[in-house]
Amino acid sequence: MNETPTSIRTHIGFFGRRNAGKSSLVNAVTGQNLSIVSEVKGTTTDPVNKAMELLPLGPVVVIDTPGIDDQGDLGEQRVFKAKQILNKTDVAVLVVDAVEGKTAEDEDLIAVFRRKQTPFIVAYNKADLTDSPITVDETEVLVSALTGQGVNALKERIAALACTQETKLQIVGDLLQSGDLVVLVTPIDKAAPKGRLILPQQQTIRDILEADAAAIVVKEHGLRDALAHLGKNPRLVITDSQAFAQVSADTPRSIPLTSFSILFARLNGFLSASLEAVKTLDSLEDGCEVLIAEGCTHHRQCDDIGTVKIPRWVRNHVNKDVKFSFTCGRDFPLDLSRYRLVIHCGGCMLNRREMRHRQECSLAQGVPIINYGVLIAHIQGILERCVEVFG
Ligand SMILES: Nc1nc2c(ncn2[C@@H]2O[C@H](COP(=O)(O)OP(=O)(O)O)[C@@H](O)[C@H]2O)c(=O)[nH]1
Numbered sequence: 001m002n003e004t005p006t007s008i009r010t011h012i013g014f015f016g017r018r019n020a021g022k023s024s025l026v027n028a029v030t031g032q033n034l035s036i037v038s039e040v041k042g043t044t045t046d047p048v049n050k051a052m053e054l055l056p057l058g059p060v061v062v063i064d065t066p067g068i069d070d071q072g073d074l075g076e077q078r079v080f081k082a083k084q085i086l087n088k089t090d091v092a093v094l095v096v097d098a099v100e101g102k103t104a105e106d107e108d109l110i111a112v113f114r115r116k117q118t119p120f121i122v123a124y125n126k127a128d129l130t131d132s133p134i135t136v137d138e139t140e141v142l143v144s145a146l147t148g149q150g151v152n153a154l155k156e157r158i159a160a161l162a163c164t165q166e167t168k169l170q171i172v173g174d175l176l177q178s179g180d181l182v183v184l185v186t187p188i189d190k191a192a193p194k195g196r197l198i199l200p201q202q203q204t205i206r207d208i209l210e211a212d213a214a215a216i217v218v219k220e221h222g223l224r225d226a227l228a229h230l231g232k233n234p235r236l237v238i239t240d241s242q243a244f245a246q247v248s249a250d251t252p253r254s255i256p257l258t259s260f261s262i263l264f265a266r267l268n269g270f271l272s273a274s275l276e277a278v279k280t281l282d283s284l285e286d287g288c289e290v291l292i293a294e295g296c297t298h299h300r301q302c303d304d305i306g307t308v309k310i311p312r313w314v315r316n317h318v319n320k321d322v323k324f325s326f327t328c329g330r331d332f333p334l335d336l337s338r339y340r341l342v343i344h345c346g347g348c349m350l351n352r353r354e355m356r357h358r359q360e361c362s363l364a365q366g367v368p369i370i371n372y373g374v375l376i377a378h379i380q381g382i383l384e385r386c387v388e389v390f391g
């Protein structure tokens with residue numbers, strides 16, 4: 001928890017055919033022996049992730065993938081995994097064996113990068129083995145993982161591509177002015193991790209401080225007293241969705257209120273789709289299927305939010321016998337057609353690209369997708385109040 005969270009690191013994926021030298025190049029770029037290199041095709045069987053500081057860029061996750069031309073049953077699964085990695089890749093490096101040149105598979109991959117608007121660079125590797133000089137255009141570099149030729153240039157190009165992506169996104173800072181006061185309500189119940197705050201809470205505090213505003217953190221029972229003694233009204237109260245009922249009652253109507261998960265829905269570009277999906281939620285019918293998806297794989301507690309509370313609240317809300325399925329972690333079903341609605345967690349463990357990908361998959365299949373925080377606020381009848389602050 002002392003490190004930059006994975007979800008906000010730039011994800012750099014290395015793709016390409018088997019034996020192009022992906023693992024060798026990952027090792028050369030990171031300066032570490034992370035991935036096994038060998039002349040045996042298909043040596044890298046699972047994606048390898050490394051969180052690190054990559055100069056001149058900063059905190060990144062470098063991901064080595066299996067070859068995109070792997071064969072057989074297992075091979076197909078590996079190719080599938082490599083493609084899954086693409087869904088969270090911010091900058092892609094396509095490694096091509098300079099001696100062999102680009103193949104149809106490489107061209108296919110470039111087409112996918114373009115379709116997904118993933119910035120990419122083609123690294124022609126094994127430059128040491130080519131006798132005739134290769135000319136490269138501005139989307140390509142010539143490198144040798146073996147001799148180190150071109151590796152620094154590659155890093156700089158990756159950094160440049162990542163910077164074109166970099167728009168300064170704020171969780172809440174854009175709503176604040178210097179000197180503002182924000183009250184955060186964070187219940188500490190059985191499900192809270194030992195000895196620390198959860199990631200969205202930490203990130204929100206950091207964002208408030210960056211805006212030169214002040215954060216006051218209270219538990220739900222301490223809110224009323226804190227508001228009475230602050231001396232001035234806070235700009236905003238941000239609560240954990242689970243404490244909405246009490247917090248909404250204890251926060252005077254003149255003070256804007258929202259939740260961590262609504263803020264993160266907005267951060268992930270997820271808010272307007274969620275607000276749209278409210279209508280579908282209200283019109284769920286007996287027997288229809290709903291998918292509840294979580295990004296993390298936390299230990300399930302009794303009365304767990306995703307598997308117990310939300311199904312209960314939804315059933316009570318619509319008074320219908322709705323059927324629920326659950327998925328967590330990296331898994332997200334490709335085929336969503338049987339679902340009437342997807343209910344997704346705030347996704348604090350997933351990066352923006354992955355969240356956007358999930359939203360796009362869902363909407364492309366005509367399945368509305370709603371975020372936990374929006375759903376809970378709606379069911380509690382305070383959704384309008386909770387989005388007022390966004391104007
Ligand atoms: N000569 C030369 N060989 C390389 C270079 N990069 C990788 N190789 C060799 O190519 C083979 C495949 O490398 P590997 O990194 O495992 O490829 P991957 O399957 O794409 O991950 C290994 O035998 C490496 O030693 C390079 O720049 N020059």
Ligand SMILES: [Mg+2]
Nearest residue numbers: 022023043044
């Ligand atoms: Mg490999």
